[in-house]
Amino acid sequence: MNEITVEIWADVICPWCYIGKRKFETALARFEHRDAVRVRWRSYELDPTTPKDIDETIAGRMLRRQGIPPEQAAQLLAGVSEMAAAEGLEYHLDKARPVNTFDAHRVVHLAADHGLAEPFQERLMRAYTAEGASLADRETLLRLATEAGLDAHAVGRTLDGDDYAADVRADEERADRFGVSAVPSFVFAEEWVTSGAQSADVFTDLLQRSVSLR
Template identity: 35%
Template sequence: MKVEVWSDYVCPFCYIGKRELERSIKDSGYEGQIEVELKSFLLDPTTPVDTNRSVYASLSQKFNISEEQAKEMTKNVSERAKEVGLDYNFDIMKEANTTAAHRLAKWAETKGKGSDLSERLLQSYFLEGGAIGKPDVLLGLIEEVGLNLAEAREVLESNQYSDEVENDIEKAQSLGVRGVPFFVIDNKYGISGAQPKAIFDQAISKAAEEAGLKPKLKMVGENGIICTDGQCDI
């Protein structure tokens, strides 16, 4: 069974939604039988690559409000993030152009490290204030997840994987996706936004049943005394 996830690395609800999905898969009994495929989505591709503007200043301009009002806007988001174990730090976040990050993630997928890099990008941006639109920061994260720096630099300095990113965006448009996160479960069920875990539980359970998947046993309690091959622990 496949779950496709459209998201952007500067979308606070995308990281929350990712955690809710992960928790749901882990508790579902179908872990190991579900493939999660990450899809690119660019919330604002016009953001300058070399920007140092704070998230508060960015929100202030976008919604025509004061920076103090922007701070108030983020408080509920931070509280929601804490519910899934994420400690957002909006005070140190800066706006970022994520085009290069998405291209690198596509390249990382070909090396079996796509999910590792995507997690590290989200962690860097939301928890550490990482400027993930800048090449030096991106290369630092590449090194941390064990990918080849020279190859990554070649991707950054070219337009490699731009088509793959654009294909994801075009598919999202064809599905009518207007915002992220957006989840498509086995091409049957769509979930828009960082919904509560119960919504993911319901959709995964229904799709798995229709796909004929068998849940793994959920072990209860600690290992007890057993007999094996004619021998018993006494």
């Protein structure tokens, strides 16, 4: 059968995006035509103004921006971690540092050119949610990319230049055309858009609808 395209807009510092990724993978694994599905990862920055070198926890950001006290923030993050655990993910969000992700997205595009977008996305999301890695740090990105199978020299050249910057911006402009304003967001066959970490059943239904167009 013809190819089915699923575009996923995500930010690598979005805990919900990792949960949504797992739920989508559950749906895809049981989908009869999974071999015909092509997944395209699209860049989305939750906050493009965030500095690269900021040293702030999620709870600290919640206090600074929304006035949420540490105790309440801890409860909210614990709830997210419980939902992640239900999908087999281990979160330590007290370690997470929500930094600028523009360079990380550029390297995701490099990874896509080498057929490694999915493993690199996986490695970035795990590093952020479980390991407290700074995804704006050059050496950290270089290490994570090589762990995902990318060539270290190619990654270094990308990080030291402006390669794929236009691709990140193009993804963000494409998000506007589909009305994507939150992540994770999934666009099936350029027809159906759903946002949030939906259930596997919802994703399965959208995959089945996409088949009907082909």
